[in-house]
Amino acid sequence: MFVVATAGHVDHGKSTLVRALTGMEPDRWAEERRRGMTIDLGFAWTTLPSGGTVAFVDVPGHERFVPNMLAGVGPVPAALIVVAADEGWMPQSAEHLAALDALGVAYGLLAVTRADLADPGPATARARAEIAETSLGAVPAVAVSALTGAGLPQLRAALDRLAAQLPAPALDDPVRLWVDRSFTVRGSGTVVTGTLGAGRLRVGDELELAGADEPVRVRGLHSLGEARPEAAAVARVAVNLRGTPRDRLGRGDALLTPGRFHHTDLVDVRLAGDPAADLPATLTLHVGSAAVPVRVRPLGPDTVRLRLARPLPLLVGDRALLRDPGRHHVSGGVRVLDVAPPPLGRRGAAAARAQVLAELDGRPDLAGELRRRRLIRAGALIRMGVPVHAEPVAGDWLADPAHWRRLGEQLTEEVARHAREHPLEPGMPVDALRQRLALPDRVLVEALVRPPLRIHAGRVGAASANALPEPVALAVQRVRAEYGDRPFRAPEADRLVDLGLGPREIGAAVRAGALLRLADNVVLLPDALDDAVRVLAGLPQPFTLSAARQALDTTRRVAVPLLELLDRRGATRRLPDDARIVVT
Ligand SMILES: Nc1nc2c(ncn2[C@@H]2O[C@H](COP(=O)(O)OP(=O)(O)OP(=O)(O)O)[C@@H](O)[C@H]2O)c(=O)[nH]1
Numbered sequence: 001m002f003v004v005a006t007a008g009h010v011d012h013g014k015s016t017l018v019r020a021l022t023g024m025e026p027d028r029w030a031e032e033r034r035r036g037m038t039i040d041l042g043f044a045w046t047t048l049p050s051g052g053t054v055a056f057v058d059v060p061g062h063e064r065f066v067p068n069m070l071a072g073v074g075p076v077p078a079a080l081i082v083v084a085a086d087e088g089w090m091p092q093s094a095e096h097l098a099a100l101d102a103l104g105v106a107y108g109l110l111a112v113t114r115a116d117l118a119d120p121g122p123a124t125a126r127a128r129a130e131i132a133e134t135s136l137g138a139v140p141a142v143a144v145s146a147l148t149g150a151g152l153p154q155l156r157a158a159l160d161r162l163a164a165q166l167p168a169p170a171l172d173d174p175v176r177l178w179v180d181r182s183f184t185v186r187g188s189g190t191v192v193t194g195t196l197g198a199g200r201l202r203v204g205d206e207l208e209l210a211g212a213d214e215p216v217r218v219r220g221l222h223s224l225g226e227a228r229p230e231a232a233a234v235a236r237v238a239v240n241l242r243g244t245p246r247d248r249l250g251r252g253d254a255l256l257t258p259g260r261f262h263h264t265d266l267v268d269v270r271l272a273g274d275p276a277a278d279l280p281a282t283l284t285l286h287v288g289s290a291a292v293p294v295r296v297r298p299l300g301p302d303t304v305r306l307r308l309a310r311p312l313p314l315l316v317g318d319r320a321l322l323r324d325p326g327r328h329h330v331s332g333g334v335r336v337l338d339v340a341p342p343p344l345g346r347r348g349a350a351a352a353r354a355q356v357l358a359e360l361d362g363r364p365d366l367a368g369e370l371r372r373r374r375l376i377r378a379g380a381l382i383r384m385g386v387p388v389h390a391e392p393v394a395g396d397w398l399a400d401p402a403h404w405r406r407l408g409e410q411l412t413e414e415v416a417r418h419a420r421e422h423p424l425e426p427g428m429p430v431d432a433l434r435q436r437l438a439l440p441d442r443v444l445v446e447a448l449v450r451p452p453l454r455i456h457a458g459r460v461g462a463a464s465a466n467a468l469p470e471p472v473a474l475a476v477q478r479v480r481a482e483y484g485d486r487p488f489r490a491p492e493a494d495r496l497v498d499l500g501l502g503p504r505e506i507g508a509a510v511r512a513g514a515l516l517r518l519a520d521n522v523v524l525l526p527d528a529l530d531d532a533v534r535v536l537a538g539l540p541q542p543f544t545l546s547a548a549r550q551a552l553d554t555t556r557r558v559a560v561p562l563l564e565l566l567d568r569r570g571a572t573r574r575l576p577d578d579a580r581i582v583v584t
């Protein structure tokens with residue numbers, strides 16, 4: 001299917017032409033038919049000589065309804081510009097063309113209607129000259145009369161040729177269906193319609209809806225008036241949503257592939273063409289079928305920051321249009337450069353930002369994004385419209401290579417400094433490092449640790465930092481010498497003092513795995529645990545505390561916490577009568 005939007009001044013014969021081509025009535029409202037004027041968007045379709053289908057989005061020409069016109073053309077990549085032979089080029093001919101140009105519409109046709117009323121020559125010449133100056137360039141022109149039917153076969157043939165020129169739709173792209181209508185069907189619930197410009201929709205799909213916490217589910221799909229299990233771009237579609245109240249969505253909302261769009265109320269954009277120096281401070285941004293008031297903050301000669309009155313699902317590279325509703329004036333097109341721009345708090349930040357924006361062109365640029373953002377999750381980049389084809393440094397984090405190298409160096413320095421300031425500690429806690437390096441995630445710290453550094457028990461230190469400070473190492477050696485042959489006897493408190501093992505030294509030795517702490521001032525050599533299990537397993541099961549104490553040749557001071565530790569580790573199990581068994 002090929003979708004084309006009409007454009008042109010009021011009463012120039014857009015709806016009459018669509019009616020003549022399709023046999024369908026684009027003016028849906030009784031009021032429109034009574035007044036002979038289109039107010040809102042109309043939809044009609046027909047088969048072309050090639051056998052392909054063309055669907056029309058028929059727009060109103062009256063200047064009061066330009067916002068409706070923009071909602072119709074926003075998501076549509078081709079235009080049928082209609083000019084009446086007897087009236088020629090008129091103000092909304094110009095405004096509609098300016099809108100198409102601002103949106104960068106590159107495919108179109110000119111139909112000079114009412115050719116039975118006047119010589120179509122002058123209107124054709126003027127219109128082609130005006131159109132040639134825009135993104136549409138030189139377009140084919142056909143003179144037609146809906147009254148006599150003259151020119152209609154030629155127009156159908158020209159539509160076929162236009163359809164053949166259009167680029168193939170990006171079927172693997174995410175869906176962003178801008179809603180142009182929503183209504184309720186009795187027995188089915190909420191239905192929304194729109195032009196599917198890319199991707200595919202299937203019955204059963206879950207889609208994201210801005211502002212809704214839960215995904216919405218596609219209950220039914222219609223295209224060209226028929227129910228279908230699937231619709232592929234480009235297509236006019238009607239989507240029946242399960243369990244979504246009608247007042248939850250309307251024109252300007254979008255149904256989205258989940259996780260693929262960033263809802264933003266702040267964007268930096270480049271103005272297209274020759275931007276007016278005196279852009280008003282408030283304008284309306286039109287994109288897709290949405291129209292949102294924005295505050296404009298100039299940054300560079302052709303770049304501005306827009307603060308949107310409500311967030312929209314925008315991507316880097318999106319085309320949009322700024323309009324001054326008060327003056328009925330399309331101020332120009334914009335291209336989105338950044339959908340998650342940094343705040344401009346500091347003095348000079350705006351000027352610095354202008355310099356950055358001067359380098360951007362709206363084409364997604366992974367290396368550039370990483371350079372500017374330094375560290376970012378892959379998912380966040382994808383939601384900005386930046387394809388990710390780089391390996392994450394950790395988890396789903398991507399890093400600018402130079403920044404990552406600097407972080408690695410900084411980490412080494414921090415660990416060294418910590419070792420100097422805390423010689424008894426076996427390295428710097430991972431979380432302290434995360435804070436010092438201002439990293440958003442622990443996994444980043446872990447990924448930055450390279451030999452000879454290593455992570456042990458939640459700390460980063462040199463692999464050899466596990467070696468104890470000399471006085472502590474000596475004290476542990478003496479414990480080993482004195483107690484090695486009676487491994488379940490713990491040195492008494494005063495003996496520990498004699499050996500120079502105060503709480504800090506014991507802590508250091510325990511962290512280094514050189515001593516095992518059972519309770520305050522009750523320490524054993526670390527191999528005692530395995531030895532104890534071996535001895536206890538040799539006892540008749542179950543065994544009592546007293547039997548264990550005797551078998552281990554130790555005191556209650558050691559036996560009680562030792563058995564409790566073995567219980568906690570699952571090596572022994574305590575029975576209801578306080579006896580224990582060794583778990584095998
Ligand atoms: N004689 C003649 N009249 C035409 C032709 N096309 C349209 N008209 C008449 O022109 C008037 C306006 O036509 P519409 O089709 O409503 O014009 P429109 O461009 O859709 O107008 P809006 O949607 O309000 O912008 C109607 O009275 C039509 O009957 C034509 O080819 N020949």
Ligand SMILES: [Mg+2]
Nearest residue numbers: 014015037038
């Ligand atoms: Mg009309």
